[in-house]
Every structure is written in C-alpha cells, then in structure tokens.
Amino acid sequence: MNVYLVRHGQSQSNVERRYCGNYDSNLTDIGRKQAETVRQKLQYINFDAVFCSDRTRAKETAQIILKDKNIKIAYDVRLNETNFGIFENKKYDEIKKLYPEESTQWERNWKNYAIPEGESVAMSFERVKNFMKRLESIQQPDSNVLVVTHGGILRLFYCYILNHNIELFWKFSAKNIGVSVIKYEYDNWYIDSIGI
Template identity: 45%
Template sequence: MNIYFVRHGQTDENNNKYYYGKMDVCLNEKGLDQAEKAAIFLNHIRFDEVYISERKRTAETANIILGNNSKKFNVDKRINEINFGKFEGKSYENIKKLYPEEYDRWCSDWKNESPPGGESYVEFYSRIHGFMDDILKLNRENILIVTHGGVIRSVYSYILDENLDFFWKFASKNGDVTLVKYEYHNLYIDSITHVGI
C-alpha cells in the first residue's frame, strides 16, 4: 500500500507564523500555487481513497490535486491539526505577553500540558494513532491524505516505534508530499519531497 501525505498549501497564518490549528482559514496565493505543484507531482497516480481533515485548507488543496478526477473525500476529524486553544491566531511574541505562565508550562512539558482551552500533544497523538491503525487495515493500493504539518510529523513518530520525541526531528513544509509504504506488515517512510517551495 502506498500512502501519500500532503501538507496543505500555505495560508496567511502560516506566513505570519501564528499558532493555529482549529481556525478554519483558506489558502493564500502561494498556497494555491503549492497545491498546483503537488497536483503536477502526483498527476500520474490513481487514488483509491482520499482523506482530508475538517478544515477548508485541506479541502482546497485536495480539490486542486485531484482536479477533474475529484472524488468524494473521506472527512476525518482525527487528522485535524492540534487545537491550540487561546493561543490560536497569535504569534509567539503575543502569546508570551498575554499568557506567560501558561506558555512556560506548555513549553516545559509539551507532551502533557495543553494551551488554555486546547489539547495536549498526547491527546492529539492519540487521534493520529487511531487513524493510522485504521488506515493500515484497508486493502488499497494508493491512498491520498491531505492534512496538516503536526499530523504528518506525528505520523513519522508513529512509524518510528511511536517515539513522540521524533516529532521535532522532521520538518513538514506547506505542499510537501510524503510517501509512506506498508509492505509485508512493515511501515516505512519512502520519500519526503518539497514540491511547493
């Protein structure tokens, strides 16, 4: 099985380096271009299943990738980006100023602490874990999953013996295409391609 992960194209919030996950925003001009480049990169593949998160930015990216070959998407809330709670839509500098104690607690125990009104990384990872367990049960040749940077980096942790510290060992740029293969009960990262730069 070939599982293609695509991080959605850039948004203004990405460009401004805001913390955001639950916010439902659209792609900006560069993000649309990144999705077009991903579409060109993937245009030779026939996808048996397509999964997206609940956010508009993944639907926009998936629609561009599939073009005239659009099919019904499986919308799965488990692959939504992490919910940053009251940190949503704010820069690092603003968060430090508005929520200094909460931010320090979150940074000191990033796995278990959560932003005010948000979710912890452990809670977030639990969603991804369940999603991946279900994907591996499918009998499909090619699956497309259009989702978010935090989700994709969590998938890498899932592959690498569920070591959550690997979350910080990979980048995930807007428009990136990652091919994960599942063969003979072995799951591995085959390639990570920066197509949207």
C-alpha cells in the same frame, strides 16, 4: 499500500507566523499555486482513497490536487492539526505576553500540556494512532491513498512509524505542500520519502 502525505498549501496564518490549529485560516494565492504544482506532480496516480482534515486550508488543497479526478474525499477530524486553544491564531510574542503562565507550562512540557480550550501533542497523537489503524485495515496491498493534513500531524505520522516515539517530533521538517510517501507492507510501515 502507498500513502501519499501532503501538507496543505501556504495559509494566511503561515504568512503571519501565527499558531494555527483549529483556527480556519484560508490558503493564500501562493498556497493555491503550490497545490496546483502538486496536482501536476500527482496527476498520473490513481488514488483508491483520499482522506483530508476538515480545515479549509487542507480541504481547498485536496480539492485543487484532485480537480481532474472523480474521487470522493473523506474529511476526517483525526487529521486536524493540534488544537492550540487560547493560543489559536496568535504569534509567539502575543502568546508570551497574554498567557505567560500557560506558555511557560507549554514550553516545559510540550508533549503533555493541554493548552486551555485546546489539546496536547500527546492527545493529537492518539488521534493519529487511531487513524493509522484505520489505514492498516485497508485490505488492498497495492492501493494508493492520498492524505492531506497539517505539519504537526505529519510529524506524528513519522513518530508513529518510528516505534510510536513522540520524542522524535522535532526531528522532522514538514513544509507547506511537501509530498511524503509512506508504505505499509507485510504488516510493517516504513518511510519511503519525506517532503519531495
């Protein structure tokens, strides 16, 4: 199975360098053009299934990529970005100023600290693991699957493949509209390419 992983196009929160997980930021005009570029890149691939985060920036990206294809998009909250809770749509300096104690705890324990009204990276990883098990249940070995999601979730996909090692989270880049390919063969995941 070939799984094409796409991070959504540039969003307004990306431009403003804000932490944007559950916050529903829209694509910019540049983000829409980026999605159109990916549409052209992937236009000759026949997708057997498409999964997408239910956040607007991911939905719009998927809809642009698939505008010439007649395929249903399955929106899946397991693919949503980590929920930043009280930090949502705030810049780093704002977070430090408004929530000094919480931001210090978050920095000291980035994996397991659940941001108030949000979640931890470890909690997001549980969602990703559950989703990956869903992909593993697809019984068509030559199928092509498209997944449109977020930067943090893409990093967790790689962590899952590399022995569920969440410590590797910061070892990967996940640029807007980057296309990565992972494959599942003989009960084994491997990374074919990252961010092409």
